[in-house]
Each structure stands twice: as structure tokens, then as C-alpha cells.
Amino acid sequence: MARGMNVTVVRSKICGITRIEDALAAVEAGADAIGLVFYGKSPRAVSIEQAAAILQALPPFVTSVGLFVDMPRDQLQQLLQRLPLDLLQFHGDESPADCEGHGRPYIKALRVRPGEDVAAAMAPYAGARGILLDTFVEGVPGGTGASFDWSLVPENAAKPIILAGGLDAGNVATAIRQVRPYAVDVSGGVEASKGIKDAGKIRAFVRAVRDARCDGD
Numbered sequence: 001m002a003r004g005m006n007v008t009v010v011r012s013k014i015c016g017i018t019r020i021e022d023a024l025a026a027v028e029a030g031a032d033a034i035g036l037v038f039y040g041k042s043p044r045a046v047s048i049e050q051a052a053a054i055l056q057a058l059p060p061f062v063t064s065v066g067l068f069v070d071m072p073r074d075q076l077q078q079l080l081q082r083l084p085l086d087l088l089q090f091h092g093d094e095s096p097a098d099c100e101g102h103g104r105p106y107i108k109a110l111r112v113r114p115g116e117d118v119a120a121a122m123a124p125y126a127g128a129r130g131i132l133l134d135t136f137v138e139g140v141p142g143g144t145g146a147s148f149d150w151s152l153v154p155e156n157a158a159k160p161i162i163l164a165g166g167l168d169a170g171n172v173a174t175a176i177r178q179v180r181p182y183a184v185d186v187s188g189g190v191e192a193s194k195g196i197k198d199a200g201k202i203r204a205f206v207r208a209v210r211d212a213r214c215d216g217d
């Protein structure tokens with residue numbers, strides 16, 4: 001059973017999509033969601049025009065997630081007027097109030113430090129649909145390719161947990177069996193180079209997620 005929710009199927013999100021062909025590779029592999037990075041300092045950042053083209057190419061029943069790092073509220077509102085994103089991912093130091101009131105559901109990313117009390121860090125984000133846990137690396141908000149101590153993930157989390165940080169096809173099954181998350185999120189682990197996905201790595205990742213069921217406990 002997944003932490004934070006009574007399900008046995010683990011969902012997958014492929015983040016940092018910059019090209020239509022990579023979005024379609026994720027869909028064909030069976031990913032549940034794709035992520036678009038709206039953070040100018042990321043090598044995976046997309047423009048509004050790029051994002052619009054990718055969103056237009058997506059078939060139904062695939063969740064599109066916009067990733068933001070401390071974007072000013074008015075800038076975010078302008079962007080949301082132009083893009084039909086399904087879900088917002090706040091990956092910076094946004095307060096609960098910063099995440100609310102955008103007319104879209106959101107998930108909050110928390111960057112886990114050694115020894116972190118994850119349940120306490122999650123508690124203020126009562127309005128979030130889920131909590132994404134990534135690795136704390138000084139000076140870098142995310143997409144680092146580094147994993148954290150998975151034993152810090154609380155057993156009975158109040159929200160669906162999306163596990164991220166340094167995942168790939170080789171370690172995601174172990175991560176799922178240990179953490180039993182609601183979903184997993186990957187960026188660097190399925191890339192050919194920064195911002196360019198590898199369709200074979202995406203297929204291997206999604207297959208590994210599917211094969212690593214969390215039931216039987």
C-alpha cells in the first residue's frame with residue numbers, strides 16, 4: 001500500500017520535458033504525467049511558446065505539470081492565463097499562501113536534508129494535493145540527480161508522497177519497495193543530455209515502476 005494513500009499502483013512523472021518528441025515518448029511508455037520547468041536557471045527551462053506546443057501535442061488523460069521556483073505571483077498568473085497546465089509544482093521556498101489561489105491544484109516540493117522531520121515540514125501545506133520529496137543540495141533548487149535518505153519518509157504521511165531525486169531505472173524499484181510512494185518523479189535519470197530525454201531510458205524507467213508493485217504487505 002502506498003504511503004499517504006490506499007493504492008498499489010505507483011504513478012510516474014517524467015519531468016524536464018523540452019521537446020514534443022520527448023513528451024510523446026513519455027506518453028507511449030505509459031507515464032502518467034509530464035513536467036515542464038519554468039525556472040530560467042534550469043537547463044530544462046521552457047518558454048511559454050515551447051510549453052504551449054508541447055501541451056497541444058499531449059493526448060487526453062496525461063497530467064501536465066508546471067514546475068516553478070519562487071516565481072513572482074503576477075508572472076505566474078500571466079503564464080497560467082496562456083497555458084492549460086493541469087497541476088502546479090512549487091519547487092522553491094514558497095509558503096502555503098504563495099501556493100494557494102492560482103485556480104489550479106498544486107503539489108509542494110520539499111527538499112529533504114539529513115535528519116529532516118519530513119512530517120513536520122509537510123504539515124503547513126494542507127491545501128496541497130501531494131508532497132514531492134527531493135534532495136536538499138545547497139544553492140540548487142532541484143534536478144540535481146542526487147538522492148536522499150529514504151528512511152526519512154514518514155510511514156503514515158498525511159498526503160500522497162511523490163518521491164524524487166536521483167531516481168533511474170536501476171534504483172526506482174528499490175525506492176518503491178522501501179518508501180511505497182504514491183508516485184515517482186524523474187528528470188536526469190532518463191536523459192541523454194541535459195534537457196534532452198532518452199526514449200529507451202524513459203521506457204525502462206516506467207517499466208521498472210510498473211514491475212515494482214507495492215502490494216503484498
Ligand SMILES: O=C(O)c1ccccc1N[C@@H]1O[C@H](COP(=O)(O)O)[C@@H](O)[C@H]1O
Binds near residue numbers: 015039069143144186
Ligand atoms: O529539473 C530541473 O532542472 C529542476 C530545476 C529546479 C527545480 C526542480 C527541478 N527538477 C525537479 O527535480 C527533481 C529531481 O530531479 P532528478 O531526477 O534528480 O534530476 C524532480 O522533481 C524534478 O521535477
